[in-house]
Amino acid sequence: MLFNSYIFIFVFLPITLLGFFTFSRFRLIHLAVGWITLCSVIFYGYWNPAYLPIILISMAVNYFLGVRISNAKAMSKKAKTLLWLGLFFNLALLGYYKYANFFVSNLPFPAIANFIEAQLNTKSIVLPLAISFFTFQQIAYLVDAYRGETKEYNFVDYCLFVTFFPQLIAGPIVHHKEVIPQFRKARTFLLSHKNLALGIAMFTLGLSKKVLIADNLSPWVAPAFNHASELNFIEAWVGALSYTYQLYFDFSGYSDMAIGLGLMFNVRLSMNFNSPYKATSISDFWRRWHITLSNFLRDYLYIPLGGSRRGEIRRYGNLLITMLLGGLWHGAGWTFVIWGGLHGMYLCINHAWRQLNKPLPKFLAWTITFLAVIAAWVLFRAKNLPDAMEILQAMAGMKGIVFPGEAQGKLAILTQFGIQLQSWKDMAYIPEVNGNKALTLVVLALVTICATKLPNSEEMLKKLKPNWGWAIWIGALASLSLLSLNRVSEFLYFQF
Amino acid sequence: MTTERRFNLGFLTSSKGEKRKVRGSKYRKFNLLVLLAAFTPMAAVGLFNVALDPYGVFDTTTVAGINQSKPRKGNNDRLFKATDIIRIKPATLLFGSSRTRQGLDPTYAALKDKQPAYNLGLNGANPYEQLRYLEHAIANNKNLKTVIIGIDFFMFNAYNENQPGFTEDRLEKQSISLQDTINVVFSIDALSSSLETLNSSRNPQNQEGDSLKGFMPYKNIDLGKKVTDWRFVNSYQVYFKNHAKYQLSEKYIADFKSFVETCKKHGITLKVYISPGHATDNEAIRATGHWATQEKWKREIVKIVPVWDFSGYNSITSEPIKEGMKNYADSSHYRENIGNLILNRVLNYQSNKVPKDFGVLITPENIESHLAKINANREAWAKNNQKEAKLVQDIKRKFDRGN
Numbered sequence A: 001m002l003f004n005s006y007i008f009i010f011v012f013l014p015i016t017l018l019g020f021f022t023f024s025r026f027r028l029i030h031l032a033v034g035w036i037t038l039c040s041v042i043f044y045g046y047w048n049p050a051y052l053p054i055i056l057i058s059m060a061v062n063y064f065l066g067v068r069i070s071n072a073k074a075m076s077k078k079a080k081t082l083l084w085l086g087l088f089f090n091l092a093l094l095g096y097y098k099y100a101n102f103f104v105s106n107l108p109f110p111a112i113a114n115f116i117e118a119q120l121n122t123k124s125i126v127l128p129l130a131i132s133f134f135t136f137q138q139i140a141y142l143v144d145a146y147r148g149e150t151k152e153y154n155f156v157d158y159c160l161f162v163t164f165f166p167q168l169i170a171g172p173i174v175h176h177k178e179v180i181p182q183f184r185k186a187r188t189f190l191l192s193h194k195n196l197a198l199g200i201a202m203f204t205l206g207l208s209k210k211v212l213i214a215d216n217l218s219p220w221v222a223p224a225f226n227h228a229s230e231l232n233f234i235e236a237w238v239g240a241l242s243y244t245y246q247l248y249f250d251f252s253g254y255s256d257m258a259i260g261l262g263l264m265f266n267v268r269l270s271m272n273f274n275s276p277y278k279a280t281s282i283s284d285f286w287r288r289w290h291i292t293l294s295n296f297l298r299d300y301l302y303i304p305l306g307g308s309r310r311g312e313i314r315r316y317g318n319l320l321i322t323m324l325l326g327g328l329w330h331g332a333g334w335t336f337v338i339w340g341g342l343h344g345m346y347l348c349i350n351h352a353w354r355q356l357n358k359p360l361p362k363f364l365a366w367t368i369t370f371l372a373v374i375a376a377w378v379l380f381r382a383k384n385l386p387d388a389m390e391i392l393q394a395m396a397g398m399k400g401i402v403f404p405g406e407a408q409g410k411l412a413i414l415t416q417f418g419i420q421l422q423s424w425k426d427m428a429y430i431p432e433v434n435g436n437k438a439l440t441l442v443v444l445a446l447v448t449i450c451a452t453k454l455p456n457s458e459e460m461l462k463k464l465k466p467n468w469g470w471a472i473w474i475g476a477l478a479s480l481s482l483l484s485l486n487r488v489s490e491f492l493y494f495q496f
Numbered sequence B: 001m002t003t004e005r006r007f008n009l010g011f012l013t014s015s016k017g018e019k020r021k022v023r024g025s026k027y028r029k030f031n032l033l034v035l036l037a038a039f040t041p042m043a044a045v046g047l048f049n050v051a052l053d054p055y056g057v058f059d060t061t062t063v064a065g066i067n068q069s070k071p072r073k074g075n076n077d078r079l080f081k082a083t084d085i086i087r088i089k090p091a092t093l094l095f096g097s098s099r100t101r102q103g104l105d106p107t108y109a110a111l112k113d114k115q116p117a118y119n120l121g122l123n124g125a126n127p128y129e130q131l132r133y134l135e136h137a138i139a140n141n142k143n144l145k146t147v148i149i150g151i152d153f154f155m156f157n158a159y160n161e162n163q164p165g166f167t168e169d170r171l172e173k174q175s176i177s178l179q180d181t182i183n184v185v186f187s188i189d190a191l192s193s194s195l196e197t198l199n200s201s202r203n204p205q206n207q208e209g210d211s212l213k214g215f216m217p218y219k220n221i222d223l224g225k226k227v228t229d230w231r232f233v234n235s236y237q238v239y240f241k242n243h244a245k246y247q248l249s250e251k252y253i254a255d256f257k258s259f260v261e262t263c264k265k266h267g268i269t270l271k272v273y274i275s276p277g278h279a280t281d282n283e284a285i286r287a288t289g290h291w292a293t294q295e296k297w298k299r300e301i302v303k304i305v306p307v308w309d310f311s312g313y314n315s316i317t318s319e320p321i322k323e324g325m326k327n328y329a330d331s332s333h334y335r336e337n338i339g340n341l342i343l344n345r346v347l348n349y350q351s352n353k354v355p356k357d358f359g360v361l362i363t364p365e366n367i368e369s370h371l372a373k374i375n376a377n378r379e380a381w382a383k384n385n386q387k388e389a390k391l392v393q394d395i396k397r398k399f400d401r402g403n
Helices: A006-025 A029-045 A049-071 A077-105 A110-120 A131-146 A155-163 A176-184 A193-226 A233-264 A282-288 A291-302 A312-330 A334-356 A362-381 A385-395 A410-417 A437-452 A457-463 A468-484 B015-052 B071-075 B077-088 B098-103 B109-114 B127-140 B178-185 B188-202 B225-243 B250-265 B279-287 B291-304 B336-347 B367-384 B386-402
Strands: A401-404 A419-422 B092-095 B117-119 B146-151 B269-274 B307-309 B360-362
Touching: A006 A029, A006 A233, A029 A049, A029 A155, A049 A077, A049 A131, A049 A155, A077 A110, A077 A131, A131 A155, A131 A176, A131 A291, A155 A176, A193 A233, A193 A385, A193 A437, A193 A457, A193 A468, A193 B015, A233 A362, A233 A385, A233 A401, A233 A437, A233 A457, A282 A291, A282 A334, A282 A362, A291 A312, A312 A334, A334 A362, A334 A385, A362 A385, A468 B015, A468 B188, B015 B178, B015 B188, B071 B077, B071 B188, B077 B117, B077 B127, B077 B178, B092 B127, B098 B146, B098 B336, B109 B336, B127 B146, B127 B250, B146 B250, B146 B336, B178 B188, B225 B279, B225 B386, B250 B269, B250 B291, B269 B291, B269 B336, B279 B291, B279 B386, B291 B307, B291 B367, B307 B336, B360 B367, B367 B386
Parallel strands: A401 A419, B092 B117, B092 B146, B146 B269, B269 B307
Antiparallel strands: B307 B360
């Protein structure tokens, strides 16, 4: 079930809310927690019931180990052994389902690769939904149990922490310390009209970001990335920018919806995006993009590796390792690893520059950061490295700088400066808006303003007042988004 | 833990609680307002779409000047024809691509004793889609008696996949699917289609309204020279765009075989014919280098069932491309009067009105001599129509350069 579907919005959500607050009203708190856990498991199983055993086994094993670890003395040898066991279990599960195919296909000896492929049947492995998210959450839980930082949780609370449906599929990656205590507060079980209002508003903002912006940009992306070597300067930029914004509005929209849903149940989930495209440095970017993942990588990878405590050289090394693995977490493919590595390098440069203590003017700092981020997204989205290089070369003007215009037109003077002119109709990979390719550029400019100038969803939410104006604005936005969710798919080539 | 979870009912009556309660009611009102603001426009759009019914799926009454002309039905035949079948439960079905859709009139006299008849022609349909619609029709009416299907070479192209408008979800059901209902009621797409319907229905040219039996000929066709030329050139281009790459699909041949067998199993009388594309339609196939593939296709088809072949270079298909054409709208689509001749031939109705060279029943016995005859006719045609033959080749060359 996707958040942006009628079945979720009009069936699943109302039933779940109603059950939760009905049980709560009659002070059947355990039933309320059990109900929402059950609903979350159904939510997960709705995609493919075959995934259910995997997540259930994963939770059972981790809970069992977590309890054993916290019963042992913190940091003791026994705790350590159990922790290693848990890490091995989680990484093996993730490794098998997410990375087996990738590793096997990259083995240097085909004979060995074929043997392993045949033994594990790697080609038929289907990635269970959200496994990257729930694995990370539970590793954090085990590590904290080892550090003696976990309280006693019962199994249902624990299951709810992992499966709580708003965050299950695409984050924010929640930390047990943030959510489990919230399931124990009396206030959580009392219907709050204020939280409901904030939740609806946040959900609507997220839904509109996804449906009205990201989903309309998405068909612009594939034509460019599928024809990487044929793109000219403008086509490459349109493709790269479309993806840059599609990814942001899609992912942050989904996070907003999750946060909104949490609020409806009086549960506050962490902010996941804070206007990342306003960042003026790469480390600033990572404090604003997928914040909960950055925090996780910092707390459970970068700092255990030694962070910055073991000298400058180790610090750079740790940054690179953290980002390379962070890249791999995003997907089993070399482009993701390279993307992570590139961001690791950006962070190193960022850090080295800061040591020089020569801050750049803000606009220049923003421009450099944004360009670096866009270039990295090209790697992230491209099918392979050669494709990414083709697009980046076109964007850098290494294949000639092309402007839209007619050879005989007013802009002809530009050709004296080495700029080529090409008419719009010859730019095959520029999408049309209302049959007009120039409008596409206008739309991208407007979206740029949305992402870099307007307040983000959390900032808007803080300004919300329960008055007519806000009600109509949120309601109209919801209406438009809900009406845009459904499409009538038409016949593509006319009359044959 | 239980103590933590016990409610503190006390605070509701404290003075602080009073304030909370007041603010709570403010948010309560706000929430109601938000829901109202969200659902009023949705309800309005929904009602408007149901009332205008721009895809013709609800059987809403049509009102002249408001919604008698529904242009968006044109690209959504897979949607509305599935619901028409449920409602009308036809005894006779006319299958095929847009050629059937635009050419065969289900109310034509030859079908008088076979009513209710319905035209189930689907744009660009492949044999699998047609098999599924046949199964859908049988699921809705056990008394389906007659099926006439016009088949085309392009249908059996492995690259002619199911259209995005095709979905299994709506087939073999006795009512419109929930997803379809939501899509045609609560969507911006449907809203813009409703507005288009309103606009089109106001146009006095469209006074007559749409056929309710799936028959969709060109409306108000302009037979002037310039427009006719454009339509022909366009239809070659469409053909090259979609079928320059061609692979005869064994799966589609098997689907067609299932189609024939399904009819047999249910005691349905089946007539199969190959559509008469214009002579230059054959030239377009030839230009893609697949003439021999087309001959192979005919050989495969006759192994399954005897077929009336109307295609080739006969007195109907070789009508010169000029203004005021009587037989063709473009190289792909024959006109209604030709559709009537086809029905005459396959149903043996007033056969004396059909030109002798139009429609040959082919079987494994006569297929080779039939193919040889078409090739001989082609030689003669090409000699007399060099300009038309060259036109198609030029367009193909242009198409190749563009790719």
